[in-house]
Amino acid sequence: MLPDPRCPPVQGRLTALHDHxxxxxxxxxxVFITGGTGFFGYWMLSLFDLLRQRGVDVRVRLLSRNPAAFAAVAPYFSAQSWVSCVRGDVKSFADATPADLLIHAATDTDAAAHRDPLAIMDNILLGTRHTLAHALSSGVRRVLYVSSGAVYGVQPADIEQLPESASCACDATHPDSAYGSAKRGAEQWCVQFGREHGIAIPIARCFAFVGAGLPLNGHFAIGNFIGDALAGRPICVNGDGTPLRSYLYGADLAIWLLKILLQGTHGQAYNVGSDQAVSIRELAETVRDALCPEHAVHITRSAPDNALRSRYIPAIGRARSELDLDVWTSLEQAIRLTAASAAPHQHA
Known part of the structure; x- marks a missing residue:
């Protein structure tokens, strides 16, 4: 079950940041949202809830393949009169209710989903085409397309931070590039569709995140490390610990996405994430130091000699300069807040 958005780790941090x-x-x-029942949706709905408490009359229509399942994991939101669910699949849903703004974030990032690359491509490409057609017929004039840093493919070793202008891209012929290639194709569809129909569609290329609602037993390293710490286990790194990553807290993410939706330029891509690199080993040690200093960190493999170091770090100068966005929540604070939202009795 998702944490109550009124809990201090969520509402408190959103309150501290909402003036941005x-x-x-x-x-x-x-606002019509696809993909609003997962991690991104939880944080956007939490921000909308806070804004409503402060007098902003915003309403949300939420696409869900299974509204009953959403109600079970998010009972607070399902009980709100300002949230309504539209049952349907992103590739074929029907909804005649007018909307003003649309956030298209529907993509299944679960590891199991990526074992079916054709389904991933269908959901991204056909889902984007159908969603934009719905936006046009509903009178929407601004759409946020939530893309991914996966469009860049493997980050070159000589680039410390990927700018939006980077010419690198995933190998379109590699079997593992279905997700990144489809996201890149969907971005181009958004650019052309917006030009043709006069709809502003800025693009958010999202990297890695942490916060309430992130699975603590899935394929996200930081979630697994926090889960280990809360369970009293040694923190286990399933690898050599050398890859470099960065993490943006959910409250920061929610502000970023809404600001890009409202102020972003049509067809412009904005990297969304932190530019503060940390190795997976350092990440595990940071989680350990923040939550369970007495525990060990176990690295399961040694780093091979002369191996290229995996890196997935965005440059965020465009978001900073054009939209006045920044990394407001430190990694250590984000870890503590995430742990507190998962186990408030252990880490208040």
């Missing part, structure tokens, strides 16, 4: 967002354009508006 001018929410007045949301007043009296309806």
């Amino acid at each position: 967002l001018d929410a007045s354009p949301l007043d009296g508006r309806t």
Whole structure:
């Protein structure tokens, strides 16, 4: 079950950051969201809930293949009159209710989903085409397309931080590039569709995140490390610990996404994430030091000699300069807040 958005690790941090967002354009508006029942949706809905508490009359229509399942994991949101669910699949849903803004974030990032690359491509490409057609017929004039840093493919060893202008891309012929290639193709569809129909569609290329709602027993290293710490286990690194990653906290993410939706330029891509690199080993040690200093960190493999170091770090200068966005929550604070939202009785 998702944490209550009124709990201090969620609402408290959103409250501390909400002045970075001018929410007045949301007043009296309806936002349609695809992909709003997962981690991204939880944080966006939590931010909308806070804005409503502060007098912003925003309403949300949420696409869900299984509204009953959403109600079971998010009972607080399912009980709110300002949230309504539209049952359907992203490739074929029907909804005639007008909307003002749309956030298209529907993508299954679960590891099991990636074992069916054709389904992944269908959901991204056909889902984007159908969602944009729905936006046009619903009178939407601004759409946020939530893309991924996967569009860049493998980060070159000589590039410390990937800028949006990077010419690198995933290998379109590699079997493992279905997700990144489809996201890149969907970005181009958004660019052309927006030009043709006069809809502003900025693009958010998302990297890695942490916060309430992140699985603590899945394929996310930081979630697994926090899960180990809360369970009293040694923190286990399933690898050599050398890859470099960065993490943006969920409250920061929610502000970033809404600000890009409201102010981003059509067809412009904005990297969304932290530019503060940390190795997976350092990440495990940071989690250990923050949550369970007495525990060990176990590295399961030694790093091979002269191996290229995996790196997945965005440059965020465009978001900083154009939209005044930043990494406001430190990694250590994000870890503590995530742990507190998962086990408030252990880490208040």
